[in-house]
Amino acid sequence: MFDINTKEDNIFLVPTLNEVEILELSLKLKTENISQHYLLASSGTTGGSWKGYLISKQALLRNASAVNERLGLTKDDIWGASLPLYHIGGLSIYFRAQLLGHSPIDLRPWSADGLVDKILKHKVTVISLVPTQVFDLVKLNITSPGTLKTVLVGGDFLSRELADRFTHLGWPLVRTFGMTEVSSQLCTGADPDGHYSPLPIHDIKTDINNNLFVRSQSLFSYRVSKQEEWSLTSISELLDHEGYLKLPDKASLSNRGLKILGRDDGHIKSSGHLISYSELRETLDRFCLDHQCWGEMEIQLNPTEREGMELILHCLNKLPEAIIDEFLHLISPVKIAKIKKQDLFNRTNLGKFKYP
DSSP states (O other), X not given: OOOTTOOOSEEEOOTTOOHHHHHHHHHHXXXXXXXXXXXXXXXXXXXXXXXXXXXXXXXXXXXXXXXXXXXXXXXXXXXXXXXXXXXXHHHHHHHHHHHTTSOOEEOOSOOHHHHHHHHHHHTOOEEEEOHHHHHHHHHXXXXXXXXXXXXXXXXXXXXXXXXXXXXXXXXXXXXXEEEGGGTEEEXXXXXXXXXXXXXXXXXXXXXXXXXXXXXXXXXOSEEEEESSSEEEEEGGGTBOTTSOEEEEEEEEEETTEEEEEETSSSEEEETTEEEEHHXXXXXXXXXXXXXXXXXXXXXXXXXXXXXXXXXXXXXXXXXXXXXXXXXXXXHTTSOOOEXXXXXXXXXXXXXXXXXX
């Protein structure tokens, strides 16, 4: 079991680093007098030329405390760990559990079939899942054990249809929105219309272009990058004059909470048509759930000079042409510029589709 109280100066939670890279970076951090930090790769980074973040133990504890408090957890609650340590969603659970006086129950390796038995055996009351794990449970029609109080779900797109099927099976879903930059969760909980509730340790703002900014008590300490050599950028160099960090996502902010718009305003222009990309993803997800092909089709946005944005549909080779044609007919007049087929999709260890 992973021990967050280890005496090691810095913990590198990046499986792709080799021994030489670890030694080089360790020496650089020692030279810079950096200790008590955890290194995680940014989402989608796999190695070589990559970007990651150094996060202090204090920042992780602050975020963990805010999440526990938002959920109303007490010493009687027990965290279950089903996500990998090298993902911020997995690492953060160990700090949340420590603040409640226990080590999390290891629910890995992931098995939808065996999850309920493990939860009941160890009296787990709160877990965190990603949408692919939610789908596994829904596909097998597995109902939630009555002892489970909360299931946090974040990390990727979760459609309303899949969420509804999940909650109809009794799973106590709480949507989250987070990122490595803030040591896990930015928002915990959302209303039915998708307005997220920010944690009180974060001060959030948006500008006229819907760019999202955060001033937080749990920001990372250094951005780490490597091409030929290791490079460290302090968080202080990345903040604006008011101390806010610009985030890659866009959002709208109202008294109802934070509405995540993705990497644009939620709409794209393709061949002169204004399309709601988020609604298109909802349609695809619902279609795949109904046709037992969830995870076998993915939509990609691709910027082009002529069209503005084109849509690419990725399909597994085993998917029948009739299913593809039915989906294309369903979304008409939206046009798919290209259909790309392959035997297997390249996905992260948490199931997120990696665009080629």
